[in-house]
Every structure is written in structure tokens, then in C-alpha cells.
Amino acid sequence: MSHVATLISNPAEPAVDAALLATVTRLLPDAGEAIALKPGVAADIPFNGSGSADIATLTAALREALVGQPVDLFVQKADGRRKRLLLADMDSTMIGQECIDELAAELGLKEQIAAITERAMRGEIEFEPALRERVGALKGLPVVTIERVIAQRITLTPGGRTLIQTMKANGARCALVSGGFTHFTNAIANMIGFDENHANTLETDGEMLSGTVQEPILGQDAKRSHLHRLTRELGLGAQETMAVGDGANDLAMICDAGLGVAYHAKPAVAAQAAARIDHGDLTALLYLQGYGEADFCMA
Incomplete structure (x- = not known):
């Protein structure tokens, strides 16, 4: 067939x-x-x-x-269903939250910041200036707060660890690429088992966030660049790659990957992705590749 x-x-x-x-x-x-x-x-x-x-x-x-x-x-x-490279977004994809919104909650600013995040993820406003504005609102937040937010506010998306462990067991490389922050991606990548992670760096002033983010900002173009870099380094064809995300800043890598997946995504993203998952959890990405439950690595 x-x-x-x-x-x-x-x-x-x-x-x-x-x-x-x-x-x-x-x-x-x-x-x-x-x-x-x-x-x-x-x-x-x-x-x-x-x-x-x-x-x-x-x-x-x-x-x-x-x-x-x-x-x-x-x-x-x-x-050619099974992929040898996966690039995944973090916020609202591999985890159930937007990290910057949860940091803002520590300052009583979640509603205000979340509204900007939503517009940026829908592609209604440019990602980079929106990130600078939101990070600016975090000025003065103690850096130690981040660890507490990860422990108390962040949850892993169901199926995520199974997805990564199964693909790695079958020879794939998995990279977490986020428009969020390295404080979070380092921890989340370790929890789930990613081979590498890339994100933005929050700048600090002593023990407090300075309200600025290190330039250049990792946005849509940088995510796509990581996809092409890893494809070259691994000697893969484009058809051997997969990318998954939910927001407008994921579109470039989703459209360039051999299989681009919009995961519980914003309408504009779902409309342009080759595949869309609106109901399943992250094990859906394994089923798309022809893996059955018996093939899953649960460790």
C-alpha cells in the first residue's frame, strides 16, 4: 500500500x-x-x-x-514515516504553561503579561518586541523564584517523555528549541531527556532579574536555523525531520521540517502545518510515525 x-x-x-x-x-x-x-x-x-x-x-x-x-x-x-530528528517547542507544547506568564504571576501581573503572550503566539504582534516588553515587567524578580515556579507551577505535557525516549531509542536526535528561557529549558530538557536545548537568556543584576534579555533573541528564524543546522550536522534529508509547536514563532521550523506538526496550536499555525493534533497527547507524534504502543519506551 x-x-x-x-x-x-x-x-x-x-x-x-x-x-x-x-x-x-x-x-x-x-x-x-x-x-x-x-x-x-x-x-x-x-x-x-x-x-x-x-x-x-x-x-x-x-x-x-x-x-x-x-x-x-x-x-x-x-x-519514510519514522524521523531521525525532532525539534520541539517548550511552552504550551512540551509543558502545559507559558513560563513567562508564570513568572509574571509571582508579581501579580499574569493577566497583563498573558494577554501579550497570547497575541504574540497568534502572530498578531511581532515576537521579539513583545518578549522585550514582557521581560521588562519582570525587573526586580528574585532569580531564586524561577526554581520555585518550575517546581510548583510547571507541568509536563502527557506523553512527552515517552515521545522523546522512544525516538532516542530508535536513533533519533531530539532538540528543545524555545522562545522562552534557558533557566526553564535546561530543567525541562533534563526531565524529559532531550539531547540539547536552546532558548533565550534572562539577564540579571546581582540576585534579581534586570528586566532585559540577552540579544539576539531566539525567535522564529533562530528555530528554523537550528533545524537546518542539525539536519546538516546529522547528514539527514529534510524528509527525515520533524518539528512540533503551537505558536506563530514555531511556524518557520514547522513549515521547513519533513513533517511539521501543530500541537493544540493557535489557528494560524494549525492552518499552515502539514499535520495538526487537536485531541491527542504527545504520543500522537509517535503514532504519526507508525510506532505502536508496544514500541514505546516508558522509562
Whole structure:
């Protein structure tokens, strides 16, 4: 079979049942038997597809048939699914929060700062000046506060550690690239198991944040640059790479990766990414690559 349609639901709310699989199978040309990647949660349906335009039309028809169902769908060629490089955003992707908003909460400024963050992530305002403005509001916050915020306010996104450990066990390199801050990425990368991490550096004045960020700011272009750098260093083809994120500053790497995934993303990002995960957790990125639950590394 030349192509495969993958259906994914949230492991906490399994929705890929026999009736849904039958509905999708009927719409696929020359479809084979569904292959359970995790019963009730994810499945592949192989089929024989044709041109990219036809695949786009087919994908639209399948999504129309799934309206109202808490299920994600992606159609791709069967060959070359497994990736050897993953670049992942941190805030609202590998973790459930926006770190700068949680720091602002320590000063009673969360609502004000979160509003700016939301506009920047939607692409309504430029990322770099928005970051400088938000960091400026943090001036005077004790640096030791960051450790407490990580411990008390930050939660890992379900499936994230399994995603990274499974890909690494299968020879992939995993990089955390964030428009946030190294104080957070160093800790989060260690918790999850990333091979490397890159982010912005908060400047300090003694034991307090100075309200400034080290230039140049790591934004959309820098994330894309890290993707291309690692692709070259590892001697990979573009099709062997994957990038995942949720905000406008992730779009460049998402669009340049062999498989770009919008994860519970802002509308503008979801509209432009090749794949979108609106319901599943981060193990969805493993199902997209054809991994089944039996292949997962849980350590």
C-alpha cells in the first residue's frame, strides 16, 4: 500500500472504535485492514493513493466525515514515516504553561503579561518586541523564584517523555528549541531527556532579574536555523525531520521540517502545518510515525 491514514484520539478518552474505522475505510481507495497502534486510541489504515492534489482532497473529505469526533487524522505516504530528528517547542507544547506568564504571576501581573503572550503566539504582534516588553515587567524578580515556579507551577505535557525516549531509542536526535528561557529549558530538557536545548537568556543584576534579555533573541528564524543546522550536522534529508509547536514563532521550523506538526496550536499555525493534533497527547507524534504502543519506551 502506498499511503496510510492515521487516526488518533486522546488516550484518556479513546474514540477510535470499529464504527469510526469502518467509516474512514469506506472513504479510502483500495483500503486494507485497519492496524491498531493502540486499541481504541490510534490506528493506521493503509490504502493506495495517487497524486498530492488527490490526497489533499481526500484528507478534506475524511476530516469532513470526522467533524464532531474527538479524533485527529493525518494522511501520508507509507514510506519514510519514522524521523531521525525532532525539534520541539517548550511552552504550551512540551509543558502545559507559558513560563513567562508564570513568572509574571509571582508579581501579580499574569493577566497583563498573558494577554501579550497570547497575541504574540497568534502572530498578531511581532515576537521579539513583545518578549522585550514582557521581560521588562519582570525587573526586580528574585532569580531564586524561577526554581520555585518550575517546581510548583510547571507541568509536563502527557506523553512527552515517552515521545522523546522512544525516538532516542530508535536513533533519533531530539532538540528543545524555545522562545522562552534557558533557566526553564535546561530543567525541562533534563526531565524529559532531550539531547540539547536552546532558548533565550534572562539577564540579571546581582540576585534579581534586570528586566532585559540577552540579544539576539531566539525567535522564529533562530528555530528554523537550528533545524537546518542539525539536519546538516546529522547528514539527514529534510524528509527525515520533524518539528512540533503551537505558536506563530514555531511556524518557520514547522513549515521547513519533513513533517511539521501543530500541537493544540493557535489557528494560524494549525492552518499552515502539514499535520495538526487537536485531541491527542504527545504520543500522537509517535503514532504519526507508525510506532505502536508496544514500541514505546516508558522509562
